[in-house]
Amino acid sequence: MTDAAPHSIQVRISGLRKSYGEQLVLKGIDFSVERGEIFVVMGPSGSGKSVLLRHIIGLEEPDQGDILFDGRSILQSEVARQYRLAMVFQSGALLNYLTVGQNVGLYLQEHRLRKPEEIDRIVTEKLDLLGLKGVKDKLPGELSGGMNKRVAIARALVIDPQLVLYDEPTSELDPLMTITIGEEILNLKARIHVTSIVVTHDRELAFGVADRLAIMDDGQILFVGTPDEVRRSQHPFIRRFLNADFKAKAISDLS
Amino acid sequence: MFQNIGEILLLLWRTFCALPQSFRQRKMIFEQLFEIGNRSLLMACILSLFIGGVVALQSGPVLAERGIASALGGLVGISLAKELSPVMMAILIAGRIGSAMAAEIGSMRVYQEVDALRTMNINPIHYLVLPRITAICIAMPLLVIFSMLVGWMGGGFVAVANHRIALTFQTFFSNLHDVVQLKDVANGLIKSLAFAFVIGTVSCHQGLTTIGGPRGIGRSVTKAVVNSIVLILILDYYITRVMLAFDND
Numbered sequence: 001m002t003d004a005a006p007h008s009i010q011v012r013i014s015g016l017r018k019s020y021g022e023q024l025v026l027k028g029i030d031f032s033v034e035r036g037e038i039f040v041v042m043g044p045s046g047s048g049k050s051v052l053l054r055h056i057i058g059l060e061e062p063d064q065g066d067i068l069f070d071g072r073s074i075l076q077s078e079v080a081r082q083y084r085l086a087m088v089f090q091s092g093a094l095l096n097y098l099t100v101g102q103n104v105g106l107y108l109q110e111h112r113l114r115k116p117e118e119i120d121r122i123v124t125e126k127l128d129l130l131g132l133k134g135v136k137d138k139l140p141g142e143l144s145g146g147m148n149k150r151v152a153i154a155r156a157l158v159i160d161p162q163l164v165l166y167d168e169p170t171s172e173l174d175p176l177m178t179i180t181i182g183e184e185i186l187n188l189k190a191r192i193h194v195t196s197i198v199v200t201h202d203r204e205l206a207f208g209v210a211d212r213l214a215i216m217d218d219g220q221i222l223f224v225g226t227p228d229e230v231r232r233s234q235h236p237f238i239r240r241f242l243n244a245d246f247k248a249k250a251i252s253d254l255s
Numbered sequence: 256m257f258q259n260i261g262e263i264l265l266l267l268w269r270t271f272c273a274l275p276q277s278f279r280q281r282k283m284i285f286e287q288l289f290e291i292g293n294r295s296l297l298m299a300c301i302l303s304l305f306i307g308g309v310v311a312l313q314s315g316p317v318l319a320e321r322g323i324a325s326a327l328g329g330l331v332g333i334s335l336a337k338e339l340s341p342v343m344m345a346i347l348i349a350g351r352i353g354s355a356m357a358a359e360i361g362s363m364r365v366y367q368e369v370d371a372l373r374t375m376n377i378n379p380i381h382y383l384v385l386p387r388i389t390a391i392c393i394a395m396p397l398l399v400i401f402s403m404l405v406g407w408m409g410g411g412f413v414a415v416a417n418h419r420i421a422l423t424f425q426t427f428f429s430n431l432h433d434v435v436q437l438k439d440v441a442n443g444l445i446k447s448l449a450f451a452f453v454i455g456t457v458s459c460h461q462g463l464t465t466i467g468g469p470r471g472i473g474r475s476v477t478k479a480v481v482n483s484i485v486l487i488l489i490l491d492y493y494i495t496r497v498m499l500a501f502d503n504d
Contacts (some may be wrong), residue, residue, distance in 0.1 A: 057374050086374065092373035095363070107375045110382065159375065 008035040008195040009069045009083060009162045011056065016065035018051060025051050027219040028065070033212075036193040038185065040206045044241065045218035049199040050090070052216070053165045056197065057087045069163070083163065086156035090168040092148040094140040094155070100127070101136035104155045126154040130184060146177035153184055164188065168199040170205050182208045203242065207231075215241065259465040262464070266384065267456045273385045274379070280386045287390030291352050292397060302347055303402040306339050307331055307409030315420035324420055328427040329434025331410035336439045337446075337498075342491055345450035348395060349483040353458035356387055357479035360462025361472040369463065372403065379463065388455035395451035396444045403443065407431060442498050449494060450487050457483045 016029040021193065024050045033039040040064050041049050054060040056067055058080050064118055065072050073149045074080040086246040101111075104126055105119040127136060140148055149169060168183065170178040182205050188194055206227075207212060213230045215223045215238050223233050230238065277284065310331050360383055363369050369379050407428075414422040448497045461479040465471050 054370075059373060077320055081376070087371070089367045090372055091366050091369040095368055095371075106377070110375070110377045 007162060008193050010035050011039075011163065011195065011197070012068040012071070013056070013067045013241075014068065016052070016055060016067065017063050018055065018060065021062060025219050026062070029216075029219075029221055031214055031221055031224055033195055033197060035195055036189065037211045038189055038196045038198065038209050039212050039214065040068070040198045040200060040210035041214045041216055042200055042203070042206045042241075044201060046180075047216045048219040049201075049216055050150070050167050053087065053167050053197065053199050056163075057085055058164055084159050085163050085165070086159045086161035086162045086166065087165040088149070088152045088156050088169055090171055092140070092145075092152040093152055094148060097142055099137050099139055100132070100151050103140065103151060104136075104158055106155065107159050117191070122158060123154075126157050127151070130154050130178075145172050146174070146180065148183065149173065149177075149181060153181075153188075157188070160192075161194055163195045163197070166196065166200070168200055168202075169198065170200065170202050175204075178202065178205055179208075181205070186210045217241075258451055259460075261472030263456050263460045265464070266380070266460050267452065270384050272455070273381050274389075276381050277389050277466060278384060280381065280389075283382075283386035284393075287386050288394055290355075291348065291390055293360040293451050295348065295351055295394075296401070297397060298347060298351065299398050299402050300405050301480075302343055303335075303340065303405040304409035306343055307335060307411075308413040310334055310339070310406075311410040311413035311420065314318075314386040315417060315422075319420050324414075324422055325426050325430055326434075327410070327414050327420065327422060328430030328432075331427075332431035332435035333439055335403050335406040336443045337409070338443075338491075338495075340399050340406055341443045341446040341450060342487065343485045344395065344398050344402050344447065345454065345481060346484055348398070349454045349458075349480055349487065350393065352391065353454045353479050354476045356455070356458035357465075357475045358472055360384075360459055361465035361475040364463060365468055365472060373411055382465065384455075384459040384463070387459055388452065391455040392448060392451045395447045395466045397405050399447040403440065405493075407409075408454050438502075446491065446494050449490055453486045453490060454483045457486065462473050466483075 010033065012032040013029050016026050017024070018026040021034065029052060041052065043049055053238065055062055058074065058077075061075070066075060068074070069079070069083050072079050074083070095106070098106065101120070101123050107125040108114045108119045108122065123136065127133065130153055132147065132150055132154065134149065135143060135151070140151065169185070170180050173181065185196060185198065186209055189196060196208060198206070210227050212224060212244055214221050214227055215230065217237055223230060223235055225233070231242070233239070311327060314330055315324060316329050318327055318330070360369070363383070369383070372379050372382055411424055411427045414420045414427045417425055457477040461475040461482070465475040
């Protein structure tokens with residue numbers, strides 16, 4: 001990893017295809033994300049959003065297509081290693097047997113990048129940044145879902161990332177905590193100008209944080225545009241997805 | 256099946272290649288060592304005491320009828336050193352520790368913690384597999400030595416207490432001392448080391464290939480224990496054949 005690299009990166013996905021056995025999950029994905037942009041990929045469950053993120057972070061290899069950071073293909077692992085990437089997983093993915101502090105400092109400690117006392121200082125700083133004072137010595141199991149998500153974000157920040165990927169960051173969270181997480185994503189952009197790709201089916205979060213949005217369904221990108229452009233889209237699926245609402249009255253009439 | 260064997264051998268090779276990293280993971284190795292060694296001592300003690308006792312109980316009266324009861328010490332000593340202690344300890348550790356390894360790594364895999372490590376450029380083999388395999392390879396031979404000593408004591412107690420055998424401690428252990436050689440103990444320790452590799456690698460492999468939530472974790476645990484025990488017994492046969500060939504030379 002090079003310190004000389006700029007603090008955010010441009011991402012381009014080109015013709016990405018992936019299948020598991022007979023099932024084609026990504027059917028030729030194309031889009032690009034500019035430096036420092038918050039790009040939201042929105043779509044229903046099972047549309048291939050998380051698989052797309054796993055390709056960008058390097059956890060999966062595509063069958064076809066390419067992923068480029070600043071114009072360089074990252075499918076060669078030595079190129080990918082030159083960039084600092086972080087991912088906030090849907091489940092938080094904190095190591096349960098480590099304390100919050102050890103989880104947040106894990107990257108620095110395992111790569112021997114700082115002295116223990118310096119790691120401690122950085123961990124405290126990142127936890128404070130996310131409003132998590134006094135939880136450093138607790139285990140992840142002792143925290144609420146929202147706090148775990150924020151610890152996961154703190155762990156991502158320790159890497160000093162150029163690209164942060166968020167996989168359903170507000171799933172299982174109440175509306176107030178959803179707003180808090182959304183504000184954190186916006187704060188990070190303001191503070192460190194990091195490029196962010198957020199995968200979600202939460203409409204409030206998506207329109208609240210996105211610079212641009214992509215709507216994805218059945219392994220394909222249906223539309224890419226600013227939040228206003230998406231709202232104005234007449235695509236039938238997008239209209240249905242954005243206007244989906246619980247019709248309690250209709251159900252009570254039936255009963 | 257062949258794919259599984261290939262993956263297990265590859266994992267073992269990668270762990271060997273990562274051995275120079277062991278010192279960096281010493282804290283986790285010590286934690287695992289405590290779990291595998293210290294926390295298994297009581298079970299190992301009970302198991303070994305009764306195995307030594309039952310070997311003496313079964314063979315002592317038969318030897319006594321033929322007037323060679325004094326050979327019991329050697330018989331118990333050899334059977335425990337070369338066969339029973341390594342195999343029984345391996346089965347105990349496969350059930351107690353192999354299952355725990357598969358469950359722990361399996362749940363880390365299911366709940367994306369292994370993926371999280373990869374995104375931080377932390378190699379799961381270095382971080383999760385290496386400490387466990389290193390610890391089990393240190394702990395197993397030590398447990399087997401402990402098991403041999405306790406098993407011999409168990410055999411001795413039965414030889415003294417059983418009126419049909421009616422040996423003294425001195426006769427029992429004097430014969431054991433005459434018959435059991437250092438190479439017999441070494442034979443058992445070599446076996447235990449091989450079994451440790453089998454348990455560690457099979458269990459970690461099952462954990463790392465877990466898919467499908469809690470049911471998948473349960474499946475991995477079962478497969479880790481069953482596959483380890485089957486492999487231990489097959490390997491025991493072949494190691495014994497090799498050792499006997501060396502003995503005959």
